[in-house]
Amino acid sequence: MKDEQAEKFHEREREEAKTGDTKSGEKSTLPEDVELDEGPKTNTTEPESQSMKSYDGWNQGYIGLAMPDYYSGVIVPQDVTTDANDIEQLDPMLKECEEVTGQPPSNVLAFAGYGTNENAKLADEQTELFIFTTKDWKRRKDLQESGPARGRNPSQSGQRN
Structure with missing residues (x-):
């Protein structure tokens, strides 16, 4: 979707440069130039839901x-x-x-x-x-950090060579 918006933006710029006229209407902004508000957000479709921390961020x-x-x-x-x-x-x-x-x-x-x-x-x-x-x-993590076990192999305990 960002690519489509960027393409429309560049297409409008090319048309304006070609004709020398400015098209009417509000000029769109490139997706990478959009500044999003970092403040609290509300989900209007599910107002009872909450923002919760998960393994991949906040959902x-x-x-x-x-x-x-x-x-x-x-x-x-x-x-x-x-x-x-x-x-x-x-x-x-x-x-x-x-x-x-x-x-x-x-x-x-x-x-x-x-x-x-x-x-x-x-x-x-x-x-x-x-x-x-x-x-x-x-x-x-604790098992990985502790290293390999020491001593006799439990599967061979009781067996003598």
Whole structure:
């Protein structure tokens, strides 16, 4: 689209130079000469959405939440939120799961983003929580930086030469 706009701009310049007359109407600007306002922006098509940080910058949108049943794979509760961080969504999802199924989940596996003291307190006699303590990329980075393992190869332990 930028190329089309630039081509129209140059075509108008050529016509004006050829005829010596200035065409009526507002003269367009080359895309690279346009200065965009860096201030806050509003999404007029989705006013409820929020600006959220993601792996590739900032995006306008929502966070989708889903809690599938381990055995059937059926998504039991689901929700959409505009909270930039879904750390406080574990409790509402557990409650909705109990509401839908009629019983609390027996085991819950959650990623490290839910690893807070408040979320750990959600475990009770009926629900056991398994929350990762380290994000996967951090764990892989630590393993790469630690170098190769030392000592006897575990697959050969117990075997003598």
